[in-house]
Structure formats: structure tokens, C-alpha cells
Amino acid sequence: MDGYPEALRLSPADWPKQRRGPRPGDLAQFLTQGFGLGAPAIITPYGKPPESSFYGFDEPQAHPLLNAPSSEASGGTFYFDDGVSSESLEAALSLAGVYRTVDYVAFAASSRDPPRERYLDQLRFISTAALGSVFGAEIAEPLPKQSFDVVAAAAAFVAAQKQKWNDGDAFSAKLVGTAGGDGDWAKESLAFGFHVENTYWGVYRLWSRPWLVTK
Numbered sequence: 001m002d003g004y005p006e007a008l009r010l011s012p013a014d015w016p017k018q019r020r021g022p023r024p025g026d027l028a029q030f031l032t033q034g035f036g037l038g039a040p041a042i043i044t045p046y047g048k049p050p051e052s053s054f055y056g057f058d059e060p061q062a063h064p065l066l067n068a069p070s071s072e073a074s075g076g077t078f079y080f081d082d083g084v085s086s087e088s089l090e091a092a093l094s095l096a097g098v099y100r101t102v103d104y105v106a107f108a109a110s111s112r113d114p115p116r117e118r119y120l121d122q123l124r125f126i127s128t129a130a131l132g133s134v135f136g137a138e139i140a141e142p143l144p145k146q147s148f149d150v151v152a153a154a155a156a157f158v159a160a161q162k163q164k165w166n167d168g169d170a171f172s173a174k175l176v177g178t179a180g181g182d183g184d185w186a187k188e189s190l191a192f193g194f195h196v197e198n199t200y201w202g203v204y205r206l207w208s209r210p211w212l213v214t215k
Contacts, residue, residue: 001108003161004121004157004160005157005159005160007148008123008147009144010107011025011144012025013026016138016139016141017138017140018135018136018137018138024105024107024126024130024135024137027107027109027122027205030197031057031134031201031203032060033057033071033072033196033197033200034056034069034071034200035057035071035200036057036134036201058071069199072097072200074096074196074199075199076196077193078092078096078194079192079209081189081191081211082158082190084158084192086155089151089158090151090155092194093150093151096194098150098154098202098204099150100150100151101150102145102146102147103128103129103146104125104127104128104146104150104202105128105131105143106124106126106146106153108122108123109121110122114210115180119208119209120161120165120178120207120208120209120210122205123153123154123206124203124204124205125150125202125203125206126203127201127202130201130202134198134201150202150204154194157206157208158192165190165208170189171187171213172189175189176188179210179212180212186214187212187213188210188212188213191208192207192208192209193206
């Protein structure tokens, strides 16, 4: 797929079979923080999950203090521009509690309406442990073998997205209108977002996004 690292093994959105809930490749769905023991795992984006408990899932909050994971020291969401160095990105992912593991599957999606959806392309990393325990997936076939860990895959995605969307100008012609800019007073530039869906289970989201630079 254009804009994604060639060495990254992407799984189809309808893979694998599962016993319950939305598919792990359904990128419209988000997992909340928490252990998720004895409770349904997947919720509609930032809707209300099952009753919280020490072993269940946290209820998402708009307030940044209340939205910190109750059972983890790290997590969260951060945004960065396309000038990020690999060293800075690696440090940020480490602070966010991202596991350096090759034991994961990856799913991808591209926006059909960037001004409304606020992203261009995105990746979802899901640990193989979460596939069965959280998503109820039935894995009969061999899992795809990844050639690099999540942190390296994230850096490779950033590089691939820069190659796809940037054309040598600070305000790439490929991004015109993707954030509602007029091409004059407000022009788009490339940036990214990273979100830890669940620290304990190793579920992460990374996406490219346009941002408006105004005169």
C-alpha cells in the first residue's frame, strides 16, 4: 500500500475470525485502557464502556486529568510534526509505555474525507495476546511475522508518509484542501498523531494528519 512501509506485514480488515465484538481491523473502533477482565472489550469511539472496576476498563473522559489510565503509569495521546527525529520519536514512545515487540499484527486504513475525519492514513498495532484475550479472535492460520518492532515500524511509517505526501515544499500541493485550507491564507502541512489505546494489552494507533499553517 502506498504510504506504508514495504516490510510491514499488514493484515486485511476482515481478519481473523472471532467469537465476539467488532473485528480488530475495524479502525473505527477504539479500545479503552484497563485490564478488561470479565467485561466486553470494544466500544464505539469514546462512548461509555461497561461499569468500571479495578479489573475492567476505564471510562474515557474529556478531562485530561480524569482520562489518565487508572491502572497504568503511562499511556496517552500526543501529536508531532514531520520534522521529528527517530531519536525523539523513540523517546516519546518509550515514555508512552510502548512495548518494543515484534509480536503484533498491523491494520491500515486511509481516509476518504480528511477534512472531516482529521487524518490521512493510519495504522493500528495489536499485540497477538490481545487478539485472543480481548478481541476473541480465533487464530487458525500462522500469524504474520514482522521484521521490526513497533517502535521501528512507527518510524518507518513516518518516513513512508513523508515520501507519499511531501513534494519538497513546506506546504505540499498534495495536501491542499485536506484540512479545509484555501491554498493562500491557510495552507496544509504534514503532521502525525499517536494514541495508546491500551497499555497493558499493547494496542496502539498511529496516523498522519494535515494541519493548517496560517499567515
